[in-house]
Amino acid sequence: MSIPFSHFASQVQPESAFTVLAVAKELMAAGKQVYELEIGDSPFCSPPQAVEAAVQAIESGQTRYGPSVGLDDFRASAADYVNREFGIEVTPDHLIAGHGAKIFEQLFCETFVNPGESVLVFSPHFPTYPANIERRGGRVCLQPLEERHAFRPQLDSIKEFLDREECPRAVFLNSPHNPTGGVTTLEDLQGIARLLEGTEVSVFSDEPYDQMVWSGRHHTMLEVPGMIDRTVAAYSFSKSFSMSGWRLGFAVSSPAIVARMGMLMNTSLSCVPPFIQEAGVAAMKESILLRDQQMATFRENVTHLVQSLRRVEGVDCSMPGGSFYAFPNVSQICRKNNITSHGLAMYLLEGADDQRGVACLGGECFGDAGQGFLRLSCAESRESLGDAVAFIDEAFGQCEKIATYLDQNPNYRMAESMF
Numbered sequence: 001m002s003i004p005f006s007h008f009a010s011q012v013q014p015e016s017a018f019t020v021l022a023v024a025k026e027l028m029a030a031g032k033q034v035y036e037l038e039i040g041d042s043p044f045c046s047p048p049q050a051v052e053a054a055v056q057a058i059e060s061g062q063t064r065y066g067p068s069v070g071l072d073d074f075r076a077s078a079a080d081y082v083n084r085e086f087g088i089e090v091t092p093d094h095l096i097a098g099h100g101a102k103i104f105e106q107l108f109c110e111t112f113v114n115p116g117e118s119v120l121v122f123s124p125h126f127p128t129y130p131a132n133i134e135r136r137g138g139r140v141c142l143q144p145l146e147e148r149h150a151f152r153p154q155l156d157s158i159k160e161f162l163d164r165e166e167c168p169r170a171v172f173l174n175s176p177h178n179p180t181g182g183v184t185t186l187e188d189l190q191g192i193a194r195l196l197e198g199t200e201v202s203v204f205s206d207e208p209y210d211q212m213v214w215s216g217r218h219h220t221m222l223e224v225p226g227m228i229d230r231t232v233a234a235y236s237f238s239k240s241f242s243m244s245g246w247r248l249g250f251a252v253s254s255p256a257i258v259a260r261m262g263m264l265m266n267t268s269l270s271c272v273p274p275f276i277q278e279a280g281v282a283a284m285k286e287s288i289l290l291r292d293q294q295m296a297t298f299r300e301n302v303t304h305l306v307q308s309l310r311r312v313e314g315v316d317c318s319m320p321g322g323s324f325y326a327f328p329n330v331s332q333i334c335r336k337n338n339i340t341s342h343g344l345a346m347y348l349l350e351g352a353d354d355q356r357g358v359a360c361l362g363g364e365c366f367g368d369a370g371q372g373f374l375r376l377s378c379a380e381s382r383e384s385l386g387d388a389v390a391f392i393d394e395a396f397g398q399c400e401k402i403a404t405y406l407d408q409n410p411n412y413r414m415a416e417s418m419f
Contacts, residue, residue, distance in 0.1 A: 008134060015127050016365035024349060024359040034349065035388035037376040038359040040178065040325070042242035044294050046279075050243065053282035057275035066274040069262035070097030070250070074277040078250045081284045082235070085210070088222050093255040096262055097272040097280075101208045101236035101249040105132040107261045108170070108204045108232045113138040117169035120161045122153050124366035124373070126178050126206065141165060144369045147318060147329065151182025155191045162195065170202045173221065176209040179366050179375040180327045181320020186219040193224045203227065208236035208249070211295050213322040214302065222252055229254045232261070239324070240291055241283045248272065248280050298324045301378035301385060308389040309376075314396060324378045327363075330396075331372030334414060337402045340364060341372055343412025344402075351405035352395035358388045 004010075020038045028034050069075065075092035083089060098104055105128060113119060115137030121129050123142040130140045143157040153173065162168050171192070175184035196203070203221055210218045221231045232253045238244035251261070265271070283291075302319075305326045309317040314336070317328035334341055342362025349357045360377075363370025378385060395401070406413055 012131050012134075013127065016361060020345070020349070020359055020361060020365075023346075024357075027349070027357060032354075033356045035356075035358045035380065035384055035391065037378075037380060037385075037388060038361055039379075040239070040377055041244050041379055042239060042294070043379045043381075044242040046243045046246065047241055047283050047287035047290055049286040050241065050246075050279040050283040054275050054279040057278040062274040062278060064274070066271045066277070067262075068266040068271050069258060070095065070272060071274055071277045074250075074281055077281045077284050078235075078252075082222075082252055086218070086220055086223060088220075090222070090228075090252055091255075094228070094252050094258060096251050096253075096258045096265065097277055098234070098249045098251060098265070099247045099269055099272055100238060100244075101206065101234040101251075102128060103269065104232060104234040104249070104251045104261075105129060105204065105206070106135060107251075107264050108202075108234075109133055109136045109138060110264050111232070111257065111260055112202045113169050114167075117167040118161070118165040119170045119172060120158065120168070121172045122157070122174070122177075123368070124179055124363060124370035125172070126174060127366060129172055138169070139165075139167075142367060142369070145177070145180060145182060147180075150318075150321060151177055151180035151327075152184055152188055153192070155188075155195060158192055158195050162199065162201070168199070168201050170204060171196070172204045172206065174206040176212055176218070176320070176322025178209065178323055179325055179361070179363070179370065179373075181318075181323045181325055183213055183215075183321030184219065186223065189219060189221050189224050189227075193221070193227050196230065201230070203231040205231055205233040207233055208239050209323045210235060211240040211291065212298060212324055214299050214319070215321060218322070228252070229257075232257060237280055237283060240295070241280075241287060242294065243279070243283065246276050246279060248276050250280075298378060301380075301382060302326065304382055305376065305378045305385050305389070308386060309392075312389065312393045312396060326376045326378065327373050328376070329372060330374055333396055334372055337399060337406070338414050339402060339406050340412050340414055341370070341374055343406065343409065345374055346409070346412065347402055347405045348392060348395055351408075352391070352398065352401060356391060358391055358395075 075095040145151040236249040342364040345362040361375040363373030
């Protein structure tokens with residue numbers, strides 16, 4: 001007799017990038033050449049200073065439990081880091097260590113969201129947001145981000161959310177934005193803060209791409225006076241320091257919120273391993289020059305990728321304000337071939353050629369608002385990016401092959417309501 005799963009476990013969806021990654025790895029194992037532009041991972045090695053610090057910490061016995069909020073040295077170093085980077089003033093009591101940035105989606109919702117309360121998410125959106133809101137029984141309210149507004153959150157959407165919902169409880173922000181590359185300005189953040197004044201609405205500010213702003217500098221809700229008391233801002237070492245496999249991040253908020261989240265961390269994941277935190281301390285103190293050199297490379301790669309995609313017939317691609325993704329508009333090609341953008345992405349991986357393929361993500365992987373777009377990571381060499389775009393250009397021109405692939409995979413056929 002099989003035991004039924006919970007409603008949540010039965011309905012939860014995985015992060016699409018890892019699903020496509022698994023397909024790409026299977027094809028590569030079978031001998032296919034795949035240009036991997038699907039996963040948001042750095043191609044660089046972790047900083048040698050971080051590796052050395054972790055090894056030394058292990059050898060010195062830092063392999064036991066630590067405080068749930070993080071080591072004192074890590075919290076102090078992270079406070080110094082954000083103060084220096086963003087021009088704010090926080091203390092170690094404003095910091096909590098985490099297993100990457102994603103865990104703070106869950107801890108934020110556990111801290112603030114009750115069953116039935118509404119959470120605003122701008123879409124296209126990172127695919128784990130709804131799952132973590134639904135874990136708490138929260139109501140996900142999607143509002144679209146539009147290309148004509150540079151994929152920036154619009155104040156009218158927040159006002160509508162506050163006026164319409166019976167129990168508005170939280171707003172999720174993500175800047176630089178995954179997948180679109182949109183960047184929220186300081187004026188945007190100040191406007192949002194004014195709308196939330198006098199409410200009980202909190203803000204989850206997801207900022208793992210904070211070092212990937214390609215014009216001007218990154219702005220955080222923490223800069224807006226008074227907002228730290230209702231904001232949790234999450235950061236990761238995955239992108240800035242090429243440490244995705246270390247699963248290290250931190251969040252910044254008020255000391256009262258941090259203490260509460262520390263208790264929640266204690267009841268779930270206990271703590272971040274101390275030796276991993278020591279690696280983070282070394283990265284923040286000793287690897288800034290290396291970080292900045294790698295960020296410059298990402299900027300060059302993004303620019304190269306966008307310019308190359310603009311030369312593909314039927315593709316329109318804006319330069320992202322931040323992140324290491326291009327988010328080209330392929331709606332013209334989708335309509336011409338009656339295929340969803342996710343289907344188009346899978347065609348590039350599986351159906352365009354027997355020997356080669358490109359792994360990328362269809363916009364629907366980030367919600368219905370992503371229809372008509374593809375997300376391509378630039379975390380590859382310049383040569384590989386050029387070869388990938390040349391392959392895409394050729395594949396998009398083979399309408400008969402697209403039709404054959406669509407006949408074999410009718411679930412990728414566009415619905416009449418799309419676009």
